[in-house]
Amino acid sequence: MQKVITDDLDALLDILPPHICQPLRQQKDTSELLEVVLDLGRPPEARFPQREVILNPKEVNEQDIDYVASHISSFGDDNRAGIERTLHRISAIRNRKGRIVGLTCRVGRAIFGTIKIIEDLVQSGKSLLLLGRPGVGKTTMLREIARVLADDINKRVIIVDTSNEIAGDGDIPHPAIGHARRMQVTTPTMQHAVMIEAVENHMPEVIIIDEIGTELEAQAARTIAERGVQLVGTAHGNTLENLMMNPTLADLIGGIQTVTLGDEEAKRRGTQKSILERMSPPTFDIVVEIQGWDKVAIHPDVGEAVDDTLRGQPTATETRWLDDTGEVRIEKEMPVTAKKTTKGKPLVKEHKPYKIYLFGINRGRLEQAAKERQLTLDIVNNLNDANLFVTSKSYYRRKPQKVKDAETANLPIYVLKSNTPHQVRQLLNTLYPSPKTEPIDYFKLALTEAEEAVELVKEGQEAAELSPQSAYIRRLQHLIAERNALASQSTGKDPDRRVRIYRE
DSSP states (O other), X not given: OOOEEEOOHHHHHTTSOHHHHHHHHXXXXXXXXXXXXXXXXXXXXXXXXXXXXXXXXXXXXXXXXXXXHHTSOOOOTXXXXXXXXXXXXXEEEEOTTSOEEEEEEEOOOEEETTTGGGHHHHTTTOOXXXXXXXXXXHHHHHHXXXXXXIIISOOOEEEEEETTTTTOBSSSOOGGGTTOXXXXXXXXXXXXXXXXXXXXXXXXXEEEEEEEOSXXXXXXXXXXXXXXXXXXXXXXXXXXXXXXXXXXXXXGGXXXXXXXXXXXXXXHHTXXXXXXXXXXXXXXXXXXXXXXXXXXXXXXXXHHHHHHHHTTOOOOEXXXXXXXXXXXXXXXXXXXXXXXSTTOOOOOOTXXXXXXXXXXXXXXXHHHHHHHTTOOOEEOSSGGGOSXXXXXXXXXXXXXXXXXXXXXXXXXXXXXXXXXXXHHHHHHHHHSOOGGGSOOOHHHHHHXXXXXHXXXXXXXXXXXXXXXXXXXXXXXXXXXXXXXXXXXXEESOTTSOEEEEEOO
């Protein structure tokens, strides 16, 4: 689908004073206008993607500010207002007495066809979280997602619209959202309550939320996801790692907790006694990092990506972009357990020695890292002798002849994000994992421990105390005790809080 842009630009220009509006209309590239800035005592300014233009040397005065304010809806608690049945947003800057001293008049555009790059993810029914810097197009993409799900997939879609950001100002939503329904939020502090109300009162199949930013909103999102409703939302942060470091929003990707291991367990894992682990299943199944208008990076399994990051292992990611012909191109960056290219041939089995062909990778750096691990590498100089092709992200994207030859030969390809010592060590850790660091199913281990404790208590033992666990796992351990007609209680403080099972 070709991109079709509608912006109702005349409606925005008409609210500006004539001596500001007229010079703006004379600009040749008004279709690319981002915003108009009016600050008291300064010349009015128009901002475009690559330039800024002074519209009039005359400074903005109070009459100019009042002119704009009188032509738009009233400002809400968040100092935002709009224009009836458009997507434009006017934001106010006030002085200490509450008087408006500045206005940012931002152009709102509906861009039909903008989700082509992730349309298969949207239609999968999985919950989707969009991340990206301000102005990169998160809200625009949400708007188009709502229309596609409501009109093309015929799903019951409800938009929780704070500050009328997604569906425009006024009681009648902008046609850009198609048949999706819109619930307005009176004040940003009530967004979480409207999210829950939407599920309880209107039976949606999909809920769309812009800017999840508080703990209450994160909790409401989890409640919605647990009821089987598909969630599509945006959050503050550019990358998955940003969310992991944000204690307020970490629950969206499962939450992070510190776990203290016993001496034997730490030795068995080959880690320190205090480690970080994911607390619970993530609220969102997929995270999309919007890097530009036509480029995204995708984490297709959020839980797995968080776990791998916490363990210092490479994560499975996918980069997508639109080429010059408008076709979607896909580049996969995956752990070496799966093929990098789209042909899908698995890597050679672990017991077969790797014959590595390096392209664009520092051989000395790799050999030094191998020496530190006491590994002997078989690095070959002929592509025909290799069973593993290793290159860097920059080389893989450019597709030189050697990369094409490796793909033609159906060779497994490992792509390093960068040619750094850290990435080289990650390559070796993936190819030659230490037995001490093999992944363990901690979830299953914790539940098995609870079941064994139940048997001990049933056999006559007075009580059994389990290992420290997250709140989510402790809750499951309590349920195991309850199903077996035994009592249980949590004792201690995090991160050492644990379950004790006993007879009543």
